Amino acid sequence: MTAVTEMLKATEAAVVSRVSLRDINRVIDERILPDAFVSLDNGRHVLAGACSFIAFYFESAKRLTSEERLFAIKTAGPRLTRSRALAWAALLREDWTVRDEFLTIDLLPFVKGTSERLDDLGAAREIVCTSDDILGGTPVIRGTRVPVYDVAAAVAAEYPIGRILDAWPSLDAEKVRLAAIYAEANPLRGRPRVSSDIPEGSTIVTDRRVPRRRKAG
Incomplete structure (x- = not known):
């Protein structure tokens, strides 16, 4: 599967974190993640493991304040840094509980979700050539x-x-x-190519065509 230490493109990080590309750019621009988890060299990239924090930040927005969410990320960040050499299986056995006085936050569900979606991303890469x-x-x-x-x-x-x-x-x-x-x-850039050809290996499901409406004079 995708390694914890791999730097994902912004579009990939959006898929793994289950947020929009705009949210990923916000995470980078507002420095929601520790600097070590972001790279601006040759495009915007985010550490694969840090997608857990991105998912947490946006999914918990209705229950926790921004300060509480940032505190959790700042507190748990060093754990991810220390665990970067670990495989995901070992990472999932780590303690991802964050405590601040009366507040207790468990980040493990977000780490698990990221692991599963990274599996999907790796599988998606494998089936395409x-x-x-x-x-x-x-x-x-x-x-x-x-x-x-x-x-x-x-x-x-x-x-x-x-x-x-x-x-x-x-x-x-x-x-x-x-x-x-x-x-x-991996979204295509520019306008999609328009072709009237049926791709090889496909079959015609229907050949019904709808005429274009003429503009009113």
Whole structure:
């Protein structure tokens, strides 16, 4: 799985933390995380393990003040620094309780959630491959010629999973789920390429076309 010490792109950190890219930028700009957990070299990056703190900061906003959340992150930060050489399994056995007078905060659920979502991110990376010999280097689902971003677009359009699997019989529900994660963590830049071609390996579910409405004169 993704290592605790890996520096994630901002878009990847957003997926793992279950927040928006705007929130990740806020975390960096407002220095919500300790400086050691953020890198601005060659783009914005966040330590994989620190996504636990990001998730905590935003998910607990309705119950804890900003000062209480920042205190918890500042207190637990050194534990993550000391544990950076550990595997996630060992990290999950650490004590993630933070206490301040009458307040007790357990960060372990956020560490567990981050571990699970990093597993998903690693799996999503594994199922995607690129080759100049396959669709001109377009990222595809490994072992197929199915473009990963086409699958993700179908998920984003809320097509039923059955319809998606009918269109791409070489896939299964898990590959569809991971394709959506990969595309969210690695969004395309610019306007998507428009093509009338049906991707190889897919089948036509319907050929019904809706005529464009003419503008009123």
